[in-house]
Amino acid sequence: MRQLQEAGPDCSFRFRDGTALSDLKRQKLSFENLVKTAPVSQEDVDWADIILGNVPAGFLHGGEKLKWLQAESAGVEAYIRPGALAPGAVLTNGTGAYGLAISEHMLALTLAVLKKLELYRDNQRLERWESLGGVRSIYKSTVLVLGMGDIGGAFGKQCKALGAKVIGVRRTNTARPDYADEVHLIGSLDRLLPQADIVVVTPHISGFYHLRETHTRVVNLFAENLSRFLNGDPLKNQVDTAIGYRKTVA
Template identity: 40%
Template sequence: MTASSPNVLVILPLNDAQRARLEAGAPSARYTYVAAKPGAMLGEPSAEQVADADVIVGNVDPKLLAGAGALRLLQLNSAGYDNYLAAGTVPASAALACATGAYGQAVSEHLFAMLLAMLKRLPGYHELQRSHEWGDLGPVCTLAGANVLVLGTGDIGSHFARLCAAMGARVTGANRHGGEAPAGFERMVTMDELPQALGQADVVASFVPSTAETRGLADARFFLAMREGSYFVNGGRGDLVVDRDLVAALEGRHLAGAALDVTAPEPLPTNHPYWDAPNLLLTPHVSGGFHLPVVLDNIAGIAAENLAHLTASEPIRNEVRH
C-alpha cells in the first residue's frame, strides 16, 4: 500500500451517490465493490480479494481475515464489534473502526414508533381488525408530561431523547459518569443512581451496549424498581434482559408493556416465552440495518473520513482496540 492509493474493498450495497461520498475520502484509491447476493445485506468477497485489500469497508466474515496480510483498516458497518475482538482476528498492523454515529436516527425512530404504538394500544386494535371486531380498548397514555429514563446517552439514546422531548416528555439520561445533560435531556444520573431513577419513570428505554456491567441488568429487581404501569423499551442489546423476569413483570401486570427490537438469542426460538407474553411488541432486530437509506449515507461518510485519516496518517474515528 502507498499512503495515497490504498486498495479498498467494499462489501456494502452503496448507491452511486454513496459511492461518490466514500471515494471522496481517498480519490486516488482503487475501489472494488462486491455486490450482495439476493436476500443478503453484504457482499461475500473471495479470500483473494480480502488478501489484496489494504482497506475493507463492511463487516467481512472474521474467518477470512486470517489471510488479510495487507490490511491497514477494517471499517465496520456496525456499531458493535464483538465478533472482531478475539485475539488474532484482525491483523495487529490494522486499525479496527466501528460505525458509531450511523444509526441514531434509524434505531431511535423505530423504537419511538414502537413506544407510541403501545401507548395508544395500536397492537390491540390491529388484533381486533384481524378478527373483524369493532371494539374500544379503553384509556391510552401520552408522552406529554411523562417521565422518560434513557439508559445510554450516546448517538442513539440522544436521538431518542430528542424525539420524546419533542412530544413534551421530561427526559432523564443515565450513563456511567452522569455529567452535563446533552440536548434532549433535562438531567443526568449515573448508573449507581438507577434504582431511584427507575421508580420515577413512566418509560424506561435502554440503548446500552453489551458489557459485563449491563448483561442481565434488567432482572426481577430492576423491573420491580420500575413504577407500576410503566413501559420498558430495549433497542440496545438483548442480553441486558433476564427474559423470564421481563415476562413475569408483564404477566403480573406490573409493567403495562414492553417493546423489544433485540433479544438474546437471535433469531428467537419458536418456543421462547416472548412470543406469547402479554403486551409485548417484538421486532426482529430490524431498527438498524440498512432499512433507512440514511444509515448507508452515514456509514459512507464515516468510512470516507477514515480513508482520509489513513492516507494522512491521522487518528482514526471510532477506532477500537483489538
C-alpha cells in the first residue's frame, strides 16, 4: 500500500475487508485514519471522496461527496443503476488486471474437460483403472470466444498458439486482432455455434482479486489512476455508465 501513500501523500486512507493490516504495521506507514480491517460500512462510504473496491451497491445513494469509484472488477453493473452515483461522479473498472490469471485458469479447465481429467480423477479415488475412451485436443479445434476483451483476448491468443482456429464474438465492430481467424458481432452467434468444437463465454471477474499477481495489478492501476485524478488528468478504464463498459483507454 506504500504506492497509494506515494500517489496521494495528502490523502487520508481507510482500509476495509481484506487489507493486510499486519503488513502495514510492519512497514510502519503513517496513514491518517487507519483503522482495523472490518466489513465496509455505510459510514465508510459516506466518508469517502474516492473508493477503491467493490463496495455493496446498496450503500451508494448518489451522494455528491463521492467523486470517483474505482472498481476492482471488470463488471460494474451494480454501480450503473439509476441513483447509485451522482451525476459527474467517475466510475472506472479493473480491466487489464485479470486477463492472464483468468485466461490460464480457463485454459486449464478446457484441457481438463477435453482430456476427461475430472472423470479419471473420480475413478482414481474409486480405484477403477479403466479407459474412458478417446479424448480431444485444442489443436485443429475451432474455438468460439464470446467476449474479446482482456480475458477473452488472452484466452484466444493461448488457443491460437496451441493450433486452434479462433473465432471471436464481440459487441462492437472493431478491427480483428492478429490471434483471431474471424471476428463477428453477437447477431451472428446462432450461425457460429454449430461450427465450434469449444465455446467459451468470458465473465466479468472479481473473484481472483486475492491472487498476489492480480492484486498487484489492481493496486498498480489504482495508484496510477489516483495520481491522474489528483493531477486532473484523464483516468484509465473509465466506464460509460449508460452501458456498463469501458469507454476510454488513456
